[in-house]
Amino acid sequence: MRMEMTQDGSRIVIALQGDVVFTTRDEFESELRRIMEKAVDMVLDLERVDFIDSSGVAAILAACEDARLAGITFRIKNVAPDLLEIFELIGVKDVLPFD
């Protein structure tokens, strides 16, 4: 899994690429935590994510909650329909801030 960070004004866009799964979760969370230290507005772009499992979903859910507690605006965008179905199967589609 790769993470690419770009900045648009005060908004940080994090584009994920590849698989967001149990083997890449720790790396994902630690990098996201580092980015959140200085963020006020974040967008997670999932356009180039090939696959996500429940560990990946849990990581995104945790990031969303951490952002909320830190007062950071957090959105998720460009989620393919098949990937969105995975969020729905796991039961979190309605609680995450999808665009």
Added chain:
Amino acid sequence: MTRAGATVGTDASFPGRYWFILEDIVTQPGVGDETCGFSGLREVLSAVVNLMGSDSPNGLIMVQEGRYSLHRHWLGAYGCMVCGFPLSEGGAMFRSYARGLGLLTNGRVRLVTHGGFPPDPEPDQILFEGSVETPQQAGALLARFRKVLTGQVPPRQALLHQLVFAELTANTLRYGRHGRMVLYEEAESFSIMAKDQGPGIPLERLPSSLLLTGHTTTPRSLGAGLPLIIRLAETVTVASGDQGTWILVRLPPTQTEVK
């Protein structure tokens, strides 16, 4: 359990008949009867409704620490029937759990002993196999699984199959010891066999571990893996105990609606 009807409550969100699992059964001293403490009832019912759909048989299986019993009686106005019978230790208990899990899942989940577990596939059926003892091995297996399935099934179904494989692999890596995964093809459907030599899942924890999202012993986990596997699979055969946890998942043969 004759008092259970009074404690189901007045939740009108769940009309009709449902199977559900309860924990936290409390014996009230002096009453001479057992009553149910329904903790998280709405969550349990919601989970089972989502899992089973509206045309499931109705009933209730209750798991009580220390004294395992399944009881059957009709809960009247709420349309829920409590199912079960008194158990003794040992084999009768296991058979009751196996029957209960099968009934709860319309036969989709089969609990067996290690001796009754389906045999390993024939070598010419095996598409690949490998150890799951490190995250690197697990990641490599996931990549191989995707490669094998590409072009074999429609993309959406391939993604759902991949989800099953990923969840099973993650569980085997996380909880098992000396885990091994095998993917094979049989009668035009794919099957995944996962075997480990870990501590196994205690019998009394099997219903909640297998069927209820949110049951986990791991921090930061959603506890969604096994329920998701069961929801997406055609059948799931489980043997778990001192010899480890063995799981055989038969994936649906064609693109179907998720039940």
